[in-house]
Amino acid sequence: MSKRRIKKIAIIGSGIMGSGIACHFANIGVDVLLLDIVPRELNDKEKAKGLTLEDKVVRNRLVNDALAASLKSKPSPIYHSSFASRITTGNLEDDIAKVADVDWIMEVVVERLDIKQQVFEKLEKYRTPGTLITSNTSGIPIKFMSEGRSEDFQKHFCGTHFFNPARYLKLFEIIPGPKTDQEVLDFLNEYGEKFLGKTSVVAKDTPAFIGNRIGIFSIQSLFHAVKELDLTIEEVDKLSGPVIGRPKSATFRTVDVVGLDTLVHVANGIRENCPNDERSELFKLPSFINTMMENKWLGSKTGQGFYKKSVSADGRKEILSLDLNTLEYRSAKKAKFATLELTKTVDKVVDRFKILVKGKDKAGEFYRKSFTALFAYVSNRIPEISDELYKIDDAMKAGFGWEHGPFQIWDAIGVEKGIELMKAEGLEPAAWVNQMIASGNTSFYTVKDGATYFYDIPSKKQTKIPGQDSFIILDNIRKTNEVFKNSGVVIEDIGDGILNCEFQSKMNTIGGDVLAGINKAIDLAEKDFAGLVVGNQGANFSVGANIGMIFMMAAEQEYDELNMAIKYFQDTMMRMRYSAIPTVSAPHGMTLGGGCELSLHADKVVAAAETYMGLVEFGVGVIPGGGGSKEMALRAQDLFQKGDVQLNVLQEHFLTIGMAKVSTSAYEAFDLNLLQKGKDVVVVNKDRQIAVAKQHAKLMADSGYTQPVKRNDVLVLGKQALGMFLVGTDAMEDSKYISEHDMKIANKLAYVMAGGDLSEPTKVTEQYLLDLEREAFLSLCTERKTLERIQHMLTKGKPLRN
Numbered sequence: 001m002s003k004r005r006i007k008k009i010a011i012i013g014s015g016i017m018g019s020g021i022a023c024h025f026a027n028i029g030v031d032v033l034l035l036d037i038v039p040r041e042l043n044d045k046e047k048a049k050g051l052t053l054e055d056k057v058v059r060n061r062l063v064n065d066a067l068a069a070s071l072k073s074k075p076s077p078i079y080h081s082s083f084a085s086r087i088t089t090g091n092l093e094d095d096i097a098k099v100a101d102v103d104w105i106m107e108v109v110v111e112r113l114d115i116k117q118q119v120f121e122k123l124e125k126y127r128t129p130g131t132l133i134t135s136n137t138s139g140i141p142i143k144f145m146s147e148g149r150s151e152d153f154q155k156h157f158c159g160t161h162f163f164n165p166a167r168y169l170k171l172f173e174i175i176p177g178p179k180t181d182q183e184v185l186d187f188l189n190e191y192g193e194k195f196l197g198k199t200s201v202v203a204k205d206t207p208a209f210i211g212n213r214i215g216i217f218s219i220q221s222l223f224h225a226v227k228e229l230d231l232t233i234e235e236v237d238k239l240s241g242p243v244i245g246r247p248k249s250a251t252f253r254t255v256d257v258v259g260l261d262t263l264v265h266v267a268n269g270i271r272e273n274c275p276n277d278e279r280s281e282l283f284k285l286p287s288f289i290n291t292m293m294e295n296k297w298l299g300s301k302t303g304q305g306f307y308k309k310s311v312s313a314d315g316r317k318e319i320l321s322l323d324l325n326t327l328e329y330r331s332a333k334k335a336k337f338a339t340l341e342l343t344k345t346v347d348k349v350v351d352r353f354k355i356l357v358k359g360k361d362k363a364g365e366f367y368r369k370s371f372t373a374l375f376a377y378v379s380n381r382i383p384e385i386s387d388e389l390y391k392i393d394d395a396m397k398a399g400f401g402w403e404h405g406p407f408q409i410w411d412a413i414g415v416e417k418g419i420e421l422m423k424a425e426g427l428e429p430a431a432w433v434n435q436m437i438a439s440g441n442t443s444f445y446t447v448k449d450g451a452t453y454f455y456d457i458p459s460k461k462q463t464k465i466p467g468q469d470s471f472i473i474l475d476n477i478r479k480t481n482e483v484f485k486n487s488g489v490v491i492e493d494i495g496d497g498i499l500n501c502e503f504q505s506k507m508n509t510i511g512g513d514v515l516a517g518i519n520k521a522i523d524l525a526e527k528d529f530a531g532l533v534v535g536n537q538g539a540n541f542s543v544g545a546n547i548g549m550i551f552m553m554a555a556e557q558e559y560d561e562l563n564m565a566i567k568y569f570q571d572t573m574m575r576m577r578y579s580a581i582p583t584v585s586a587p588h589g590m591t592l593g594g595g596c597e598l599s600l601h602a603d604k605v606v607a608a609a610e611t612y613m614g615l616v617e618f619g620v621g622v623i624p625g626g627g628g629s630k631e632m633a634l635r636a637q638d639l640f641q642k643g644d645v646q647l648n649v650l651q652e653h654f655l656t657i658g659m660a661k662v663s664t665s666a667y668e669a670f671d672l673n674l675l676q677k678g679k680d681v682v683v684v685n686k687d688r689q690i691a692v693a694k695q696h697a698k699l700m701a702d703s704g705y706t707q708p709v710k711r712n713d714v715l716v717l718g719k720q721a722l723g724m725f726l727v728g729t730d731a732m733e734d735s736k737y738i739s740e741h742d743m744k745i746a747n748k749l750a751y752v753m754a755g756g757d758l759s760e761p762t763k764v765t766e767q768y769l770l771d772l773e774r775e776a777f778l779s780l781c782t783e784r785k786t787l788e789r790i791q792h793m794l795t796k797g798k799p800l801r802n
Helices: 016-027 044-048 061-072 081-086 096-101 113-124 151-155 182-194 211-228 233-239 252-258 260-273 287-294 362-380 389-400 406-413 415-424 431-438 512-528 547-555 559-577 594-601 628-640 646-658 666-671 686-702 719-734 740-753 766-781 784-796
Strands: 008-012 031-036 087-091 104-107 132-135 157-162 171-176 199-202 307-311 317-323 328-331 445-448 451-456 461-464 482-485 489-493 498-503 531-535 583-586 589-592 604-608 611-614 681-683 714-716 762-764
Touching: 008 016, 008 096, 016 031, 016 061, 016 081, 016 087, 016 157, 031 061, 031 096, 061 081, 061 087, 081 087, 096 113, 104 113, 113 132, 132 182, 151 157, 157 182, 171 182, 171 389, 182 199, 199 389, 211 233, 211 260, 211 362, 211 389, 233 252, 233 317, 233 362, 252 260, 252 307, 260 287, 362 406, 362 415, 389 406, 389 451, 406 415, 406 445, 415 431, 482 512, 489 512, 498 512, 498 686, 512 531, 512 559, 531 686, 547 559, 547 766, 547 784, 559 583, 559 594, 559 766, 583 594, 583 686, 589 594, 594 611, 594 628, 604 611, 604 666, 604 686, 611 666, 628 646, 628 714, 628 740, 628 766, 646 719, 646 740, 681 686, 714 766, 719 740, 740 766, 766 784
Parallel strands: 008 031, 008 104, 031 087, 104 132, 132 157, 171 199, 498 531, 531 583, 583 604, 589 611, 604 681
Antiparallel strands: 157 171, 307 317, 317 328, 445 451, 451 461, 482 489, 489 498, 714 762
C-alpha cells in the first residue's frame, strides 16, 4: 500500500455530480474544499437586500445553493447530516490558492474539453507538486485533458469516473493518461475499494470507458428490439428487471431517472468516436427517441418520458405509459409471459438464465436476441476497452446494478450453448472465445480454494482475480467449508476458528429453521470454534421474522404454539448475548424487525454503511417480540446513569419503536441507539464486511472472551413512566393522530418499557422484561385488527395503518 494519505480533497465544480462526490468524501471522514465559479450577476433576492457582486455571500452563492440542494435530495447523498460540516465551500477566484494544501484535486466541471483545460491551467498555478489531480468525466478522452501541462502534473493526472449518485453506485473507473505514474493508478485502485467502498476498475482511455460503453449498448439494443418484437415498454421493463437480477427500474424507468438527453449524448459520442465498432448501427437513435428529444420528453427532469404521472378529474393518481407506436400516453398494461412463470420457483437469479433462453414465447425470443447481442458485443470489446473480461463484469455490476455481469450470464447459460444461440441469431463471438474452448477451458470463471479465477486470454489459462485477499466470498466457500446446513441456514468455517451463520430463507426472514440454525451455530462454536459471525451477502441482511408463520398460528388460535415460538425466538436472541463465545452480527441493507433484534443482542455489530435498521413491528399491529422491546428499555436505562433525564430518555426509545423509525444509514442507527458508540463499527465496503466481522470475532476471542453475566439490574420506572406514556397515547388518539388500535399497541409497548405498573422505580431482570414483552405480543395477536394488518402485509407487501 502506498504511504500516500488523503486528508483533504478539493472538488472543483459543485453540480449534481460534484456535490454528490463531495458528500461521499465527507461520509468517509475526509475534509472537503468545494469550489465553483463566481456569479456574473445578482439575482432578485440579492438586489432586494442591496448586495453587490463583491459580497462573499454572492460570490459563493452558486456553490452554496448547489450543495444545499444536494443535501436536501432524496435519497440523501450523506450518511449523517452532521457530516456536511466536513465540507467547506468557496469560489475559484477567492479560494483557488487553497488547493495548495490538499492531497487530491478533482475536477467535476461541465463536460467540455476546452473548459476543463482552462480549469487545469488555473489549478496548476497553485497545485503543490506530487498532489493527485483527476477529472471526473464520463467520456472525454483523458489524453487530451493534460496536454500542455507540466511533467509532474501529467504523472499525477488521470480520469476518475464516479457514477451518479456517488454514495450509492459502486463503480469507480480509473482511466490513465499517456504519462500517468503506475503508483497513482495502484493507489487510486486500492483507495477506491478500501476507503470509498467502491468496485475499482482500471479502464482504457476509450469512448465511454467500460461501464457506459456496455451499458448504453445494452439499452440501445433494447430500444431497437422493442419495435422489432412489438413489445410494450412495460413488457421490456418486466423482462429486464429483477427477474434477471437488474434493478426494479429496469430499462425505461432507468432512462427516465437518468435523463434521455444524457443517454443520447453518450450514445452519439460512442457512434461518432467508435467508427470501427461492428455494432455502430445500434447506437443510431430510433425515430421514437428523436421525437421524444424534440418534445423534451426527457424523463423525471421534465415531468414525462417513457412514463408520466397523471391525476384524473376525480383526483386519482396514475402512472401512464408511452405507446411507442402512437407516441401517446395510455394507462399501464400488465405484462405477463409464460416463460417468466417457469422461473417463479427459482430463487437464485443465476439459475434462471438457462430457463429464460429456452422460452417458446416472445419472452424467450427477447432473451435470446438480447443476451446473444450482448455476449457477442462484450467478447469483441476485448482488448479494445479492457484486457481482462472480469473488469467488464465488475463494471456492469457496480455501475448499473446488475447482479451478474455479461460473462457470468454467459457462463450460466453455458459458453458453447451461448455460441450456438448466437449463431442462430446470425452473430459470432470474438475469435478468442473459440480459442478458449479449444484450449480446454469451458467457462470464463472457475472457483478454487475459495477464490475466483478468470480466463486470461494471452496465457490461455485461468488466473486468480487480484485483490480478493481482503474479502471472504461466501458463494466461493459455501460448498467446501460447510459445517452444517438446514433449509434456513448454512454454517461455514471461515477460518481462524470462526464460524459464519448465513441465512438462506426467502428475503432472509427468520423462522423456526433459521432459529434452529443459529442455535446450532452457537453449539458448534462453543464446542470446537472460537467465535461466531452471523452474516450473509444477499440483497438484505433480514427483513424480519416470518410473519406468515405468526399469522397462521394466530388465525388458528394456536396460542400455546405461538407462545413457544416467540419464547424460542427470545431465547435464541439471549443465546447470542450470553454464549461462551463472542458473537458478531454483520447487518447490511434492510435489517428490520427480527433482523434488527438479532443485531441488538450480538456482542458486536459490524454494520455496512448502507444499513437500514429499525424495529418496524408496529406496522403489522404488534410490538417487537424477540427481545427488541426489552432491549430498548435496557438501553434507555443504561443511559440513565449518564445524567440524562430518565423519562425523556425512555420516551425517545419508546418513540423509536412506536414510530417504526428506520435509519437511512448505519451512522443514523447510532442516533437511535440501535448501534452503540464505542462498541459497534461501520464498514463502507460491503464486500469487506464478513472479513472485518471475522477479524473482530477473532480479536475478542484472542483477547480472552468471557461469557457475560446475565443482567438483573435493569432499572424500570413503573407507574411514573407508564402514566406519562398513557396520557400521551390518549391525547394522540383523541386528536385523531393515531387510531384506537394504534393506541392499544402503543399502550402495550408502554407497559413493557415501563416494566409494568410497579409503584416505584425497581431493578428487574432481563427475563422479567422478556416475559412482559411476550405476553403483550401474544395479546395483540388475538386482535382482529392485528390479523387484518398481517394479512394485508402478506398479500400487498406493505404495512396497513387503520
